[in-house]
Amino acid sequence: MAMSSFAREIDAVLDAAEGKKTEELLITYKGVLYPSTLCCAETFQALDTMEVRKDDVFLAAYPKCGTNWIEHILNDLTSAVLRKEVPRIKHLQILEFGVPEKFQKIKSLPSPRLFTTHLHYDNIPKAVLGSNAKVLVLLRNPKDAAVSYYHFYNKNPGLPNVSSWDEFFQKFMSGEVCWSSYFDYALAWNKHMDKENIMIITYEEMKENLPQGVKQIAEFLGFSLPEEKIQSIAENATFESMSNKSQETHGKFGPILFRKGTVGDWKNLFTEAQSQEMDAKFEECLAGTKLGARLKYDKYCKY
Numbered sequence: 005m006a007m008s009s010f011a012r013e014i015d016a017v018l019d020a021a022e023g024k025k026t027e028e029l030l031i032t033y034k035g036v037l038y039p040s041t042l043c044c045a046e047t048f049q050a051l052d053t054m055e056v057r058k059d060d061v062f063l064a065a066y067p068k069c070g071t072n073w074i075e076h077i078l079n080d081l082t083s084a085v086l087r088k089e090v091p092r093i094k095h096l097q098i099l100e101f102g103v104p105e106k107f108q109k110i111k112s113l114p115s116p117r118l119f120t121t122h123l124h125y126d127n128i129p130k131a132v133l134g135s136n137a138k139v140l141v142l143l144r145n146p147k148d149a150a151v152s153y154y155h156f157y158n159k160n161p162g163l164p165n166v167s168s169w170d171e172f173f174q175k176f177m178s179g180e181v182c183w184s185s186y187f188d189y190a191l192a193w194n195k196h197m198d199k200e201n202i203m204i205i206t207y208e209e210m211k212e213n214l215p216q217g218v219k220q221i222a223e224f225l226g227f228s229l230p231e232e233k234i235q236s237i238a239e240n241a242t243f244e245s246m247s248n249k250s251q252e253t254h255g256k257f258g259p260i261l262f263r264k265g266t267v268g269d270w271k272n273l274f275t276e277a278q279s280q281e282m283d284a285k286f287e288e289c290l291a292g293t294k295l296g297a298r299l300k301y302d303k304y305c306k307y
């Protein structure tokens with residue numbers, strides 16, 4: 005099976021990580037950890053002056069909340085509207101990845117350009133947040149996000165191994181993970197989610213009704229597509245469909261990324277005490293907020 009250029013690009017990043025010592029795998033920029041195989045200070049600086057078009061589309065997602073899933077749907081929706089395949093170029097499309105010279109190439113990409121970022125609201129370029137470009141914000145319940153992140157730390161050669169789930173749980177709770185704290189991330193978006201050009205989606209809602217989720221995203225983007233097209237995009241975006249093609253689309257990264265794709269896997273790792281600790285943190289940070297309600301914590305994070 006032929007590998008996409010995107011898959012070859014990811015394989016090259018994984019190969020580069022294999023040669024690095026553990027202490028070389030992370031960098032810190034403005035107090036936040038990032039993987040050194042993908043991010044550098046020069047690109048963060050260049051991001052500050054990135055030019056934004058009003059028809060650019062941004063996907064903002066905390067890591068492990070289903071970023072690659074929604075990217076795939078956005079790509080399919082855009083390809084359907086343009087009636088041609090939109091190529092994916094990860095180091096260009098993920099705002100904080102790659103080298104600063106990429107911004108020259110970004111300027112020549114045709115509209116509508118699709119970008120992704122895991123950056124905290126405060127670190128997203130002001131040009132993006134000050135524009136009317138559409139921003140789709142993706143979150144997942146924090147317990148499943150933590151479990152997914154834990155496996156990712158240990159399976160991805162680009163991240164340092166953690167010796168145990170207990171160790172990772174404490175790091176996740178204190179925000180000592182790449183892209184920093186889940187709770188700070190969600191709280192920041194809570195303040196901005198009512199803006200017209202911002203739409204929140206959750207992993208769990210997409211799992212509950214994928215065609216409905218695809219339709220809502222299309223409507224938010226102003227894309228008018230026949231029902232059958234929405235259905236076929238949803239069918240291509242199931243976990244089974246995406247993981248079956250992952251070797252082709254994501255190369256060696258495929259099995260690392262498409263792990264389980266379920267809701268509730270946290271019950272296999274969380275101890276009772278850890279579950280209560282996260283319940284208390286959620287209560288302290290997000291309970292009573294509009295975004296907190298959207299996450300349906302009691303449904304997805306309680307026994």
Ligand SMILES: Nc1ncnc2c1ncn2[C@@H]1O[C@H](COP(=O)(O)OS(=O)(=O)O)[C@@H](OP(=O)(O)O)[C@H]1O
Binds near residue numbers: 068071243264265269
């Ligand atoms: N199509 C589809 N349906 C349901 N779930 C899916 C799908 N595609 C990816 N996934 C799951 O999303 C998790 C990876 O999240 P991200 O893509 O955000 O990871 S990353 O931060 O970009 O590395 C990871 O979750 P876990 O399986 O729980 O680890 C993936 O399996």
